[in-house]
Amino acid sequence: MASVLHVSAGVIPEDKQTSLDALESKFDDANAELIRHAAKIHEPLFAERATITKSIKGFWHQALVNCLGTSIYIDDDDHALLAHITDIKVHRDLSDPRAATIEFFFSPNDFISDASLKKEYKLAEDANPLGDKFVFHEDTVPQKTAVSWKSEDKNLAKLKPTKGPEITNGADGHDDDADDDDFEPGSFFSSLFENTSKAVAGILGENIVDELFQNAVAFYLNTAPEAFFGGDDDDDDDDDDDEDDAAEIDLEANEPAKKKTKKE
Numbered sequence: 001m002a003s004v005l006h007v008s009a010g011v012i013p014e015d016k017q018t019s020l021d022a023l024e025s026k027f028d029d030a031n032a033e034l035i036r037h038a039a040k041i042h043e044p045l046f047a048e049r050a051t052i053t054k055s056i057k058g059f060w061h062q063a064l065v066n067c068l069g070t071s072i073y074i075d076d077d078d079h080a081l082l083a084h085i086t087d088i089k090v091h092r093d094l095s096d097p098r099a100a101t102i103e104f105f106f107s108p109n110d111f112i113s114d115a116s117l118k119k120e121y122k123l124a125e126d127a128n129p130l131g132d133k134f135v136f137h138e139d140t141v142p143q144k145t146a147v148s149w150k151s152e153d154k155n156l157a158k159l160k161p162t163k164g165p166e167i168t169n170g171a172d173g174h175d176d177d178a179d180d181d182d183f184e185p186g187s188f189f190s191s192l193f194e195n196t197s198k199a200v201a202g203i204l205g206e207n208i209v210d211e212l213f214q215n216a217v218a219f220y221l222n223t224a225p226e227a228f229f230g231g232d233d234d235d236d237d238d239d240d241d242d243e244d245d246a247a248e249i250d251l252e253a254n255e256p257a258k259k260k261t262k263k264e
Contacts, residue, residue, distance in 0.1 A: 032130040039097040046213075050087055053216070060085040063219040064188075069207030073191045075160045082188065084109040090213045098130055099123040099140055100209050111156065113148040119192055120145075121205050136209060137202035145193040157194045160187035 012020065053059045061082045064070045074082070087105040102119045106112065120143040127139035149155040164183030185191045185200070195201035211219075218224040 028129070028131040028133070031132055035097060035130055036094065039092060040094050043094065046089075049216070050089070053220075054087055056220075058083060059220055060088050060216070063212060063216050066219045066222050067207070067212045067224070069211050070188075070204065073185045073204055074188045075156070075186060077156055077160060078188045081106075081109060081111045081156065084111075088208070088213060088216075090209055096123075096130060098127060098134055098136075100136075100205070102205060102208055102213075111150060111154045113150055117145055117147060117193060119143070119201070119205060121202075121209075136206040137198050140198075140202065140205070142196045142198065142201035142205060144196050147189065147193055156187040157190035160190060162186040162190045162195055162200060 061079070064074065064082060064085075084107045085104055086107050089103045089105075091101040091103060093099065100121050102121075103116055104119075105116045106114065121136070121140035122143060124139050124141050128134045147157065149158075152158065162185055191200050192204050195204075215224050
């Protein structure tokens with residue numbers, strides 16, 4: 001009878017560990033090169049996509065709403081201005097695509113005089129090298145963007161400011177002891193353009209760069225992978241259980257069971 005092997009931490013001889021560490025460094029370099037290559041070949045494709053989506057009215061507005069990573073920062077009053085977004089671009093140095101500048105383009109509107117707004121994320125001095133260890137919201141520093149509001153009563157960032165402990169507390173703008181319920185994102189334009197906290201503008205920028213921009217068409221069509229909507233298998237199982245229970249109750253009442261439709 002075979003012996004049972006339990007989960008435990010293995011031990012690597014010191015000479016082998018040195019070799020593995022050197023090999024791991026080569027893997028990191030290879031991954032970094034793959035990221036650079038992907039950025040270069042994707043750039044013209046994103047440009048081609050932009051020429052198509054510019055003619056689709058409300059494309060970026062709908063994509064922003066459908067993407068959980070951005071929609072949670074959108075206030076009801078934001079929609080009137082978000083509807084004027086004609087294009088979103090992410091500018092990166094192709095030789096080192098860690099830092100980024102997100103640019104929003106707007107059609108003429110009653111809110112701002114700017115034809116475009118840029119949110120810059122500079123590389124932090126202690127940023128991790130390009131590769132698996134690099135995390136956008138931790139390794140970049142959000143810069144404040146000046147917005148030319150046409151009037152005070154149209155200044156969404158001032159009317160709906162971002163509030164809460166995550167704005168100022170902690171080295172990265174996040175207070176681990178703070179209650180998340182105290183955080184209020186306010187206006188999208190406050191959380192993104194006015195804010196310089198890694199915990200707010202940093203994470204929102206990361207969601208735009210890594211999720212929204214990369215998968216814009218899927219978000220517009222509401223067919224993006226379920227992971228982007230914050231779903232997981234456990235939630236699906238719970239939903240199925242709830243639906244089964246509901247079905248039993250409906251059957252006992254001699255009424256047809258109503259089953260919720262799950263996102264594809």
